[in-house]
Amino acid sequence: MATAPRRGIKPKIKPPKKHGPAISVEETWSTLSQNIKEILNHNAANLSFEENHRYAYHLVLYKNGDILYRGMKKIVAENLDRLAKEEIISAFPTTGTGDPMQRSQENELLLKALKSVWDDHTSNMAKLGQILKYMDRIYTKPAEVPETWEAGLQLFLKHIICPPIKDHLLTAILNQIQYEREGYTINRSAVKGCVEVLLSLDSDDNALTAFETFINSNDKCSEFISLFIDDHLKRGLKGKTDEEVDVVLDKTITVFRYLTEKDVFERYYKNHLAKRLIQAKSVSDDAERGMLAKLKIECGYQFTQKLEGMFHDIKISADTMKSYKEHLAKSIPSLSIDLSVIVMTSTFWPSHSSSPCNLPQQLLDTIKPFEEFYLSQHSGRRLTWQLSLGNVDVRVAFKSKKHDLNVTTFAAVILLLFEDLKDDDFLTYEDIQQATSIDHADLQRQLQSLACAKYKVLRKHPPGRDVQSSDAFSFNSAFTAPLQKLKISTVSSKVESGEELKETRDRIDEERRHQTEACIVRIMKDRKHMSHNDLVNEVTRLLASRFQPNPLIIKKRIEGLIERDYLERAEDRKSYNYLA
Missing domain, CATH: 1.10.10.10 (Winged helix-like DNA-binding domain superfamily/Winged helix DNA-binding domain)
Incomplete structure (x- = not known):
């Protein structure tokens, strides 16, 4: 049975619900910030992902994204400052001079420290990115700020790749490269890991600028990059597939792209390429041309025009030598010395300050027929012999056995001075200089290679590592070596001296x-x-x-x-x- 409402009683009107967070912003951020610190300290095992994600979600949902974002950056920055002090700055090399191996080991520790901090940081930022997904999706774009990962890269640049760390890092990388060029063994993976960190940062404009500054902050950066390519094209690419070679060359071009002084690089690259072509040291002709093609894409035809001219000269020289040998077979009795000549177009190749040298008669008799043949084929041209770039294969008889030595032309001229001397006879430095007319700087390097390096085919009196104008030299008839063929390289610095x-x-x-x-x-x-x-x-x-x-x-x-x-x-x- 229905009942009618009673008259005179007004229905109660409920007050409107209060809009706003059903949580405490301060308490939520306090808890979340503490959990973020635990994540950065690798204590996240007992934390709940869902709970932390919910904390971040509520802060953004109730319009407190700025508190979350600025707070996250502050905590990450403080952690990076701590890592910089405890892990990287404490690993700065302390040995300014002394044993290169000790300095190399100290450099290696610094590079490993940076890579370790980078790995730690990127791992942490990946974890934070998962927790702060809602913030990245809803807050960062309207606020015109980078997302969590990009913000982490910027913080790493600001707090790690900055003075004094950046300066020590640059010095360590370049020193390691130089030590390897000098013949010492280094940990390549440490250098590679550190460089990859820097390359990983180029996705950000600020990082790109920082990396460009980093690369160009050393006066020798163009020379070092060219030396790196030189090392790979001579031996580093041996055994690699075409795809692996292409990857190495592409990475090199990535670094090259940041160079501001590309004309300086071109000069060094031309010098290093010239040596590889003259000495036939390239591992792969395809790799050489592949590198040239990449440089042409980056810088245009004019940048590589002379480099391509050098390759053309090598090909033409091979055809010339074939024609010359056919000419000899028809017109001249066989010569006692076999000759191979590369004719270099002066406008293509690097200019060389050629030291004078008095060639012995047997060498003069060898080059004269070629001069006559070549000039008869090319009227109006002039040949200038670059003896400092040549090399000679010479068979030398020692007491134990004969050895086939590959030496520079200058070194061969010096050795021939001892051909008719007795074992106990000697020549002074002045005797050798007057007989050869080789400049003092070149003569000292050649004598050091023959008497003070690995294969001592000459004896220096008195013994020592450096050659003085007061020294004397004799033939080392007691020289022995396990190999039949030996290459005696000239003692020289891979990196240019101050004067050079x-x-x-x-x-x-x-x-x-x-x-x-x-x-x-x-x-x-x-x-x-x-x-x-x-x-x-x-x-x-x-x-x-x-x-x-x-x-x-x-x-x-x-x-x-x-x-x-x-x-x-x-x-x-x-x-x-x-x-x-």
């Missing part, structure tokens, strides 16, 4: 002056009239693929062209006209 570096820099500066003037003339010939600022900006843009020109240098070159009547100042004194 200055000479290289002077040549590069001169080339840059010519390139800058040529660029200015091309632009003005096309535009006819330009303001000073527009001209400087255009020159800078066009030359940036080779080097970063200084505006003051551009201004000087403009003034030089005005003096030589290529350009003139316009009436406003702020622009220039081209003079045909």
Whole structure:
């Protein structure tokens, strides 16, 4: 039976529900921040992923994403500062001079420390990224801030790849490369791991800038990169598949891309390539041409034009020697010495300051027929012998047995001076210098290779590692070695000395002056009239693929062209006209 509502009683109206978090922001962040610290300290085994994800979710849901984001960054930054102090700075090398092996081991410890901190950091950021997925999806884009992973990369750059760590790191990497070039054994994986860390950071604009600064902060970076390629193309790629070779070359190009002084690299690369081609040291001709193709893609045809010319000379020289041997077979009795010649086009190959050398008659008799043959085939050309680049295979009779020695041309000329001497006779340094006319610097290096290095086919009096002008030398008839064929390399530094570096820099500066003037003339010939600022900006843009020109240098070159009547100042004194 239905009942009617009673009159006079008003129904109760419930108050509206309060909107806002059903949680305490302070308590939630306090708990989550403590858990983040535990994750960074590798104590996450007893933590609940779902619980931490929920904490982060609630903070973002109730408009407290900024608290979560800034708090996360602060905790990560503090952890990186701690790791930098405890793991990396404590591993800084302490040995400034002394045993290279000890210094190499200290460098290795620093590189391993950085890689360890990087592995720890990336592992932590991956875990935090899982917990903070909702924040990355909802908060970061509207707030215009990087997501968790990218923020972690930026923090690593700011707190780890920064002075003084960056400076020590650069020095350690370059020193390790230099030690290996000097013949010491290093831990390549430590260097590789550290470089890969730096390359991993180039996904971020700030990281790219930092890596570019890192690469170019050392004056010898172009030389070291060229030496790295040289080492791989001579021996490092042996036994690798085409795909593995391509991977190595691609990684090299990635680093090369960050060089600002590509013209400096070109000069070193040309020198190293020339030595590989002359000495037939390349592991793979395909790898050489593959590297050349990659450089052409990066820098254009003009960058590789002379390098390709060097390869062409090698091919033409092989054809020339085939024709010469056919000519000898028809017209001249067999010579006592077999000759192989590479004819190098002077505009393609690096210029060499050739030391004088008095060749013995038997060598003069060998090269004269080739000169006559070649000049008869190519009228108007002139041959200049680069004896410092040659090598000789010579059979030397010692008491125990005969050995086939491969030595430089200079070394062979020196050895021939001892051919008719008795075992107890000797020649002074001055005797050898007067007989050969070899410059003192080259002569000391050659004698050091023959009397002070691994294979001592000459004796130095008094014994020692360095050659002095007061020394004397005799033939070491008691020399023995297990191998029949021996290569005696010239003692030299793989990296340029201070004097050589200055000479290289002077040549590069001169080339840059010519390139800058040529660029200015091309632009003005096309535009006819330009303001000073527009001209400087255009020159800078066009030359940036080779080097970063200084505006003051551009201004000087403009003034030089005005003096030589290529350009003139316009009436406003702020622009220039081209003079045909």
